[in-house]
Every structure is written in structure tokens, then in C-alpha cells.
Amino acid sequence: MTRRRRPRPRPVDRADRGADLHVHTSHSDGTLSPGEVVRSAAAVGLSAVAITDHDTLSALALALPEADRLGIELVPGIELSARDEGREVHLLGHFVDPDHPELRSAADALRASRRIRLERMIDRLADFGLIVDPEALRRAFPRAALGRKHLADYLVRTGQVPTHRLVFSRFLGDDGPAAVPKAGPTVAEAIALIRRAGGVAGLPHPPYDLSMERLRSYREAGLGALEVDGPSLDRRRSSRWRLVAEQLDLVPIAGSDFHAPDRPGRWVGSITTPAADLDRLRRLSSR
Incomplete structure (x- = not known):
């Protein structure tokens, strides 16, 4: 069955729109500048937007003045690359300190x-x-x-x-003669780093074959949130991950994984986190 495209959001009251907690800018692999992302979020009435560029925090300083001007909350974030037994795993960090020296150094090293x-x-x-x-x-x-x-x-x-x-x-391939293994922190190390930077570590776009045993090990390492809705998740899988988040006491988060305006169903604000869950995430952070 083909998944129904989400309707393009229209400007509404910001208290009702929630937050898009997974957005990329031109500072990693997105097409819009930090200011353009913030303006796009404000245009559809979002209460908050998280910039979560891959292994960099550089967009945040440029986005903040525009967020202040438009009255929208900018959630400082990052999407950090990690490894788990030869497999690449991405981790979202929300409410991190953009000036945290250890996190900035790790991000520079990853790039x-x-x-x-x-x-x-x-x-x-x-x-x-x-x-x-x-x-x-x-x-x-x-x-x-x-x-x-x-x-x-x-x-x-x-x-x-x-x-x-x-x-x-x-x-x-993983064992191919031209392949080079990825460097970087383990999942547990990346989670600990995000937490030391004052943030909450979340697992985005959980793979279909992610076992409960592995997810529990992430939870024991300090994982605080799980992406339960996104462009790669159909309704059945989204419902499953919501139930898992509740079982493991993980904050359920959602976002568009925005990269470019020309990707159907993945524009800023197309998938959002309710205000109540954003508040839970904020309380869980140490900032």
C-alpha cells in the first residue's frame, strides 16, 4: 500500500502546531540556510524548531537571531554519527549547549x-x-x-x-576491498557526550530490524528519546514505536527530517512533536 502524502501545513496558532525536532540546513546536507529554515518554521506556525545538522553545531549561532526576531523557539541540536558493532547509528541531541567544547571538538573530528x-x-x-x-x-x-x-x-x-x-x-560492501570502516564514538559514548553537553539523546528513524534487546541497551546507556514519527515510518511502524517508547519510558519525538523543499512530505513542519512531549524533553535536559 502506498503511503498517503501528508498535506502541506498551513499557518495556524503556534500553540497547536508543536515542534519539528529534526531539520537540516546548508551547514550539513540541507539546501536552506539557517535563517531560511527558521522563517519556514515560523511561516507554518510552529512553536519550536530544532536544527539537527550532521556532526556540526555551526548553524545555531546564525539561526538564533532570526528565531528571536520571529518569536519562535530554537531548540539547539545535532545529529551525531556513532557506530555499533560495525553499523552506523545516528543519534539526535536536543537542548545541547552549542558552545560545549567537548561536543564541538567531537563534531569537528567526525567531519x-x-x-x-x-x-x-x-x-x-x-x-x-x-x-x-x-x-x-x-x-x-x-x-x-x-x-x-x-x-x-x-x-x-x-x-x-x-x-x-x-x-x-x-x-x-562492509567486507569489500575498497571499503574503509567508519571512525567515531560508540553509541554509548555518543549518548554520554550528548548528556555531558546538557542535552537529551534520541534515536532517529529507528531501523525496521532494531531489536528490543539492542534498544534496551541504548536506554541503559542513557538514551532519553525515540523518534516515533518521521517520513520513513508508516502508520503501523509509528504506532509500534510509540508503544515501545512508552514501555521504555522514552520521550516520543517526531520531525520532518527536512533537507530540501522539493522532497514531498518532508518540508519543515510536515511532521511535528506535540507541545507536551517537547516539554518532557526540555525537562529531561540538564540545561
Whole structure:
């Protein structure tokens, strides 16, 4: 069954609109500037918006004056990359201190390691006669945090490998000869870092195969919130995660995972967190 598209939100009373707690800007892989994101949130009547760029806090200082001007709450956030037994896991941090030195240092290190990893994979692909022009790759994917998927797209687009499946099966799969493991903190370390920065750690877009055992281990490490509604979740899975959040005493959060206005159903404010749950999240933070 095809999921019904969410209607584009219309300006209403801000007390009723809630908060979009998962939004990206041009400071990571989004297309809108921090100010444009805030103006978009205000235009649809949101009471609050969280900027959660990938591994960077740099948009927050630019967004805050516009949020103050428009009378909308800016929730300082980040989407932090972590690892769990070879698998990449993202963690949202809400109500973090944007000036927390340890968090800023960790975010800078993650972005630097991503660039180094990409360069190493390009070098390894060259050993197999597969040529990737770094500048052409960046032009092809100007908004992306570049990784294996983008390398595969590039190799298929340039006709060097016929299919994405073949790229991963022969070269870039987890055990492939051109793959380079990701660096970064473990999930437990990332959760602890977010908490030391005064924030609440939340798990966004939970994968369909996430086990209760693993989620409980995240909870025991200090996870405080679970994304229960987002563009990748249908109604059945959303209902399931709401029940799980209640069982584990996690704050249920929701957001659009906004990157660009041209993505149907994923504009700022299309999916929101009710005010009561935002208040729970705020109380859970130590800021």
C-alpha cells in the first residue's frame, strides 16, 4: 500500500502546531540556510524548531537571531554519527549547549574523519582501475555528507560499473576491498557526550530490524528519546514505536527530517512533536 502524502501545513496558532525536532540546513546536507529554515518554521506556525545538522553545531549561532526576531523557539541540536558493532547509528541531541567544547571538538573530528575515509576509499578504488574525480563527485552531490552510496552512484553514472549492487558486492560492501570502516564514538559514548553537553539523546528513524534487546541497551546507556514519527515510518511502524517508547519510558519525538523543499512530505513542519512531549524533553535536559 502506498503511503498517503501528508498535506502541506498551513499557518495556524503556534500553540497547536508543536515542534519539528529534526531539520537540516546548508551547514550539513540541507539546501536552506539557517535563517531560511527558521522563517519556514515560523511561516507554518510552529512553536519550536530544532536544527539537527550532521556532526556540526555551526548553524545555531546564525539561526538564533532570526528565531528571536520571529518569536519562535530554537531548540539547539545535532545529529551525531556513532557506530555499533560495525553499523552506523545516528543519534539526535536536543537542548545541547552549542558552545560545549567537548561536543564541538567531537563534531569537528567526525567531519574530518569522513573526508579522510572518502579519500582512502577513492584511492582503493583506483587500485581496481575505477577512477573517481573528487571535485566532480562534490559537484554531483553538493548537499551530501559523502560516503559509499555516493561513490556507488558516481561509478554507475560514469559507466564504470553497471549496477549499484555490483559496486557493493565487489568493492564497497562492509567486507569489500575498497571499503574503509567508519571512525567515531560508540553509541554509548555518543549518548554520554550528548548528556555531558546538557542535552537529551534520541534515536532517529529507528531501523525496521532494531531489536528490543539492542534498544534496551541504548536506554541503559542513557538514551532519553525515540523518534516515533518521521517520513520513513508508516502508520503501523509509528504506532509500534510509540508503544515501545512508552514501555521504555522514552520521550516520543517526531520531525520532518527536512533537507530540501522539493522532497514531498518532508518540508519543515510536515511532521511535528506535540507541545507536551517537547516539554518532557526540555525537562529531561540538564540545561
